[in-house]
Amino acid sequence: MTTMLSIGGLWKSFAGFVATRDVSFELLTGENHAIIGPNGAGKTTFFNLITGHLRPDKGNVSFEGRDLVGLPPQKIVRLGIARSFQRINIYPRLTVFENVQVALIAHEGQQWNLFRPGRSLHREGTQELLELVGLAPEALETAGELSYGKQKQLELAIALASQPRLLLLDEPTAGMSPQETGETIASVRDIVKARGLTLLFTEHDMSVVFGIAERISVLHHGEIIASGAPDAVRNDPEVKRVYLGEHAHG
Amino acid sequence: MPSHRQLIASAIVVLLLALIPLAGSRYAVDLTTEVLIYALFALSLNVLIGFTGNISFGHAAYFAIGGYACAILLTTYGWPLALALPAAVVLAGLVAAVVGFFCVRLTQIYFAMLTLAFAMLVWGIAFKWKEVTGGDDGLTGIKVPAMLTNHVNYFYFTLAVVSAGIAALWVICHSAFGLTLVAIRENSVRAGFIGVDTRRMRWAAFTVAGTFGGLAGALFGMYHRGMYIENAFWTESANVLIMVLLGGIYSFVGPIIGAAVLHLLQVFTNQYTPYWPTVLGLILLVIVMVLPDGLIGLARRVKARGGRS
Amino acid sequence: MTLTMFTLNAFYGLALAMNMFIIASGLNLIFGVLRVINFAHGMFYMFGAYITFTVAKTWGAPFFVGVLAAAVALGLIAFVVERLLLRHLYDKEHLMQLLFTFALVLLMSDAAKMIWGTDQYSVGYPPGMGGAVNLDFVILPQYQLFLCVVGPLIAVAMWFVVDRTRWGRVVRAATQDREMLAALGVNVPMVYAAVFTIGSALAGVGGALAAPRIALVPGMDATIINECFIIVIIGGLGNMWGSFLGALAFGFVVQFGTVLAPNWQDVLPYLLMLAVLIVRPWGLLGRPETGH
Numbered sequence: 001m002t003t004m005l006s007i008g009g010l011w012k013s014f015a016g017f018v019a020t021r022d023v024s025f026e027l028l029t030g031e032n033h034a035i036i037g038p039n040g041a042g043k044t045t046f047f048n049l050i051t052g053h054l055r056p057d058k059g060n061v062s063f064e065g066r067d068l069v070g071l072p073p074q075k076i077v078r079l080g081i082a083r084s085f086q087r088i089n090i091y092p093r094l095t096v097f098e099n100v101q102v103a104l105i106a107h108e109g110q111q112w113n114l115f116r117p118g119r120s121l122h123r124e125g126t127q128e129l130l131e132l133v134g135l136a137p138e139a140l141e142t143a144g145e146l147s148y149g150k151q152k153q154l155e156l157a158i159a160l161a162s163q164p165r166l167l168l169l170d171e172p173t174a175g176m177s178p179q180e181t182g183e184t185i186a187s188v189r190d191i192v193k194a195r196g197l198t199l200l201f202t203e204h205d206m207s208v209v210f211g212i213a214e215r216i217s218v219l220h221h222g223e224i225i226a227s228g229a230p231d232a233v234r235n236d237p238e239v240k241r242v243y244l245g246e247h248a249h250g
Numbered sequence: 251m252p253s254h255r256q257l258i259a260s261a262i263v264v265l266l267l268a269l270i271p272l273a274g275s276r277y278a279v280d281l282t283t284e285v286l287i288y289a290l291f292a293l294s295l296n297v298l299i300g301f302t303g304n305i306s307f308g309h310a311a312y313f314a315i316g317g318y319a320c321a322i323l324l325t326t327y328g329w330p331l332a333l334a335l336p337a338a339v340v341l342a343g344l345v346a347a348v349v350g351f352f353c354v355r356l357t358q359i360y361f362a363m364l365t366l367a368f369a370m371l372v373w374g375i376a377f378k379w380k381e382v383t384g385g386d387d388g389l390t391g392i393k394v395p396a397m398l399t400n401h402v403n404y405f406y407f408t409l410a411v412v413s414a415g416i417a418a419l420w421v422i423c424h425s426a427f428g429l430t431l432v433a434i435r436e437n438s439v440r441a442g443f444i445g446v447d448t449r450r451m452r453w454a455a456f457t458v459a460g461t462f463g464g465l466a467g468a469l470f471g472m473y474h475r476g477m478y479i480e481n482a483f484w485t486e487s488a489n490v491l492i493m494v495l496l497g498g499i500y501s502f503v504g505p506i507i508g509a510a511v512l513h514l515l516q517v518f519t520n521q522y523t524p525y526w527p528t529v530l531g532l533i534l535l536v537i538v539m540v541l542p543d544g545l546i547g548l549a550r551r552v553k554a555r556g557g558r559s
Numbered sequence: 560m561t562l563t564m565f566t567l568n569a570f571y572g573l574a575l576a577m578n579m580f581i582i583a584s585g586l587n588l589i590f591g592v593l594r595v596i597n598f599a600h601g602m603f604y605m606f607g608a609y610i611t612f613t614v615a616k617t618w619g620a621p622f623f624v625g626v627l628a629a630a631v632a633l634g635l636i637a638f639v640v641e642r643l644l645l646r647h648l649y650d651k652e653h654l655m656q657l658l659f660t661f662a663l664v665l666l667m668s669d670a671a672k673m674i675w676g677t678d679q680y681s682v683g684y685p686p687g688m689g690g691a692v693n694l695d696f697v698i699l700p701q702y703q704l705f706l707c708v709v710g711p712l713i714a715v716a717m718w719f720v721v722d723r724t725r726w727g728r729v730v731r732a733a734t735q736d737r738e739m740l741a742a743l744g745v746n747v748p749m750v751y752a753a754v755f756t757i758g759s760a761l762a763g764v765g766g767a768l769a770a771p772r773i774a775l776v777p778g779m780d781a782t783i784i785n786e787c788f789i790i791v792i793i794g795g796l797g798n799m800w801g802s803f804l805g806a807l808a809f810g811f812v813v814q815f816g817t818v819l820a821p822n823w824q825d826v827l828p829y830l831l832m833l834a835v836l837i838v839r840p841w842g843l844l845g846r847p848e849t850g851h
Contacts, residue, residue: 051443073442083443091436093500102433103444111430111446112454114422118429162444305654352833355840359596359653363792367832370785374826485781488661495658531665538659539644542651 004029004166004198005050010059012049012222019045020056021222027166032192032199034209037219038242043202044086046219047170051083052076063166082164084155086171086202092144096135099143099154101126103161125161132191133157134183149180153187160191167192169201173208181205185212210234218242264413271402281517283405285510286412287469292493292505293419294462299491300499301423302455303435304354305362307487308369309463311349314376314482316342316464317471318383321392324472326382331395338468339461345372346460347453354452357438366484373482388478392471408469415465416506422458423502431455492530495537498544507545560818566697568814574703576810577710578769582783583790583802584717585761591797592734592754593649595656599663601784602671603633603759607766608775609671612680615770622685626767633763634756641755646748668780677777682770702771709768713761714803721799730754734797789832795845804843808835 005027012020019042027033035043048054050061052073061068068076091099104122105111130136133153138146143154152172159167172188173181185208192199203209209216210230217227218239226236233239267286271279295309320338323329329337349368353361376383383389398404422428430451434441438448471477480486489512497508515533519526541548560568586600610632611625620628640663648656683689688702721727732740733750741747773779790809794801812831816824841847 053439053443072447074445074447077443077445085440089437089440089443091433091440093436094432098429098432102429102441105426105430106433106441106444106446110426111451113426114428116426117424118426119424121426158440158444299654305657307657352837352840359594360796360841362653362657363596363788363796364836366788367792367829367836371826371829371833374829378822378826483781484785492658492661495654525669527665528669531662531669534658534662534665535644538648538651538655538662542655 001028001030003027004064006062008060010049010061011057012045012054013057018222020049023224025217025224027198027200030196030198032212032214034213034216035200035202035219036209036216041219042222043219044170047083047168047202051081051168077162080165081168082159082162083168084159084170084172086174088151088155090143090151090154090158094143095140096130096143096146096154097126097139100129100157100161103158107162129157129160132160133187149176152176152184156188164197166198166200169199171202171204173203173205181208188212264409267409268406271405276401279401279405281514283408283473285513286408287466287473288493288509288513289506290412290415291463291466291490292497292509293416294459294466295490296494296499296505297419297423297455297459299494301428301431301435302452304452304455306365306459307362307484307491308365309459309490310482310484310486311369311372312342312346312460312463313467313470313486314372314477315345316467317477317481318376318389320468321389321471321477322382325391325393335468339465342464342467343457343461347457350453350456350460354449354456366487369482369484369487373479376479376482386479388476390476392475394472394475398472404473408473411465411469415462419462420502492534496533496544498546500543501546504544504546511545563697568818569811570699571703572811572814574706575814576806577706578765579786579790579809580710580803580806581713581768582762582765583787583806584713584799585758585765586787587791587797587799587802589755589758590791592730593751594653595660598657598660598784599667600762600787601780602664602667603637603762604766604783605671605780606667607633607763608770608779609675610763611767611770612682612775615682626764629763629767630760634760637759638752638756641752645755646751649751664780672777680775682775684771706768717799786828789828792842793832793835795842798842798844801842801844
């Protein structure tokens with residue numbers, strides 16, 4: 001397997017608080033990789049550093065051999081990395097359909113077209129994506145009025161519209177009921193497989209993590225303390241100490 | 251494309267407006283001309299406010315640049331209208347592009363303050379560059395082509411230009427570009443993550459708004475045969491902003507309605523009392539406290555309630 | 560320019576700067592805590608000047624009673640406005656707050672016309688301050704000297720209150736995280752009301768202190784609000800020492816501009832602001848906006 005995303009010596013701190021501490025990390029093409037760790041471990045910051053939302057203080061991030069540090073999000077997404085957000089990040093006053101449609105327009109570089117009516121573009125592609133994530137019945141509803149779980153699904157559809165090769169999902173099941181979680185995970189797994197995507201995700205629900213991840217990295221206080229196959233990570237004494245220990249206290 | 255119903259409705263409105271001079275009232279013709287110009291002005295601002303979510307407090311600058319430039323080219327340099335008008339509009343657009351370049355580096359309140367600052371610079375130049383602009387005496391005696399000196403002819407000219415301008419803005423606002431602007435308004439962070447360069451898009455929206463604002467200004471200057479520094483002052487920017495908000499920012503036609511209502515209200519109020527500012531202040535309080543989505547929003551809410559019961 | 564001329568102009572520039580600082584610092588304080596750009600600030604300034612005129616000239620009270628009356632009256636107006644109306648708008652979009660303060664401008668401009676008409680007034684220097692101090696090579700007018708003392712005093716007082724007292728800590732915290740403060744049992748609405756009151760009273764004081772050196776005319780509010788915007792933008796929105804710097808830059812540019820480029824002194828401050836913003840988009844001491 002080849003390396004898709006390679007990260008070396010990554011640092012990021014906010015006003016003295018180190019959120020990412022000397023993180024080195026390799027993501028292999030085609031794998032499903034989970035980042036786990038207690039709340040505040042620096043998972044979202046890690047994602048923000050990869051996708052250009054934040055600029056690292058030090059270190060390098062390269063995607064298929066291309067250096068990403070300093071590139072803005074809109075350039076990085078065009079290289080083939082799309083993401084969803086832990087906190088809902090959609091266009092609340094647009095319809096569900098338009099939420100996805102705009103992403104397709106942007107992906108095709110048509111946002112500079114001043115003449116073609118926007119709502120007539122990519123209708124089929126939008127419909128397909130909505131069916132894929134199970135939102136076709138809600139296509140004409142206002143996105144901000146959807147249930148929480150459905151907004152999460154919409155996030156996924158928006159991310160997929162950018163036709164990524166690497167999909168980053170930040171807590172895809174946060175706030176979902178057990179049933180919604182199960183459905184979401186099943187659909188993510190199917191989509192990733194069908195489209196041949198590489199998946200990097202953060203998740204708090206261990207059953208989800210061990211059900212879907214082929215490799216797992218554990219982030220703690222901004223550092224990666226273990227990385228490897230699920231069984232190896234599960235039995236890692238350091239992980240047990242940090243992770244289970246903190247859970248016992250929490 | 252607009253739906254058939256929308257096209258027919260627009261055609262009927264234009265046709266009805268075109269019939270106004272037949273009533274024989276000069277007052278009605280002049281009033282309609284003014285409303286048309288303000289409608290275009292307000293719509294141009296709404297490209298920024300309603301569609302991109304950027305509040306400009308200096309839109310009068312582009313109105314004034316278009317107005318002054320057209321007036322100066324016609325009068326001082328004797329250019330024909332067919333050249334002076336497009337040149338004035340292009341100039342307003344260019345200035346908007348330069349100003350916008352700096353403004354879109356900031357967002358929200360900082361953006362608004364910077365647009366205000368640039369507009370006041372334009373005002374200062376109009377005030378102080380007496381040889382060209384006439385300073386605080388204003389630029390008067392604008393030479394318009396003989397054909398347009400008649401107020402009915404000028405009304406038809408305005409109707410044609412404003413209709414074309416509104417049609418162009420309609421196409422732009424409903425294009426892929428316009429839809430992407432709305433996405434930026436709704437969530438500019440997310441728009442970045444689908445591959446949109448939000449800063450450049452906002453820059454483009456700023457330029458479009460300034461260009462059409464300039465067109466409205468050029469029409470205004472020729473209509474009044476004069477441009478005055480008050481046209482560039484921040485109170486003028488506030489006035490057009492109020493038109494937009496009164497109508498409603500989340501619909502295309504809202505600003506047109508807002509412009510018509512506010513301008514007519516001002517004209518009628520001035521017939522009875524010198525205290526128009528008080529009336530306007532009270533209108534604003536109503537918008538701010540109970541009508542944040544404007545008249546169109548109110549209409550929608552009333553309709554929704556009626557539909558439910 | 561001789562040394563005498565230079566000193567005299569620098570001095571007048573400083574006096575103007577200090578008067579402007581007093582006004583602009585109020586605008587800046589309100590923005591820093593409430594995140595409201597108060598367009599009515601210029602109107603508060605104008606009311607301050609007119610009230611001083613009424614108290615000191617029409618009623619014949621001492622000038623400084625007029626200053627006090629201006630401060631109290633504007634503070635009171637601001638407090639009532641904040642409690643009755645403005646506080647309902649904090650959770651709405653910025654635009655609504657801006658429009659609200661613009662509505663205040665319109666209503667108060669008509670009120671001023673009703674109360675004071677449209678005549679031009681002047682207040683005159685307070686007794687004992689109309690003279691000048693002779694420094695041999697230059698003669699400095701006393702009232703301007705007085706402004707040069709009051710300005711820094713107010714700056715230091717504000718710094719002390721905001722940086723060194725418990726109340727100041729609460730105010731600063733209110734700019735960061737309202738919910739947290741409320742959770743800690745701080746009466747956030749009263750903090751906001753107090754800040755709006757004090758900021759507006761500063762506009763009143765600024766207007767009162769300006770009254771002896773300017774002509775009181777309708778429309779003076781529109782000029783001053785722009786100049787205040789320039790000052791706080793140059794300095795960095797929300798930063799008190801930034802406003803101080805901005806006021807100094809403004810005062811000197813206007814004063815020396817009047818002498819050296821008499822046709823363009825009104826445009827120069829805008830050029831100064833643009834120059835600053837091109838280099839530092841968030842002003843001299845401002846910080847880039849955080850969050851989205």
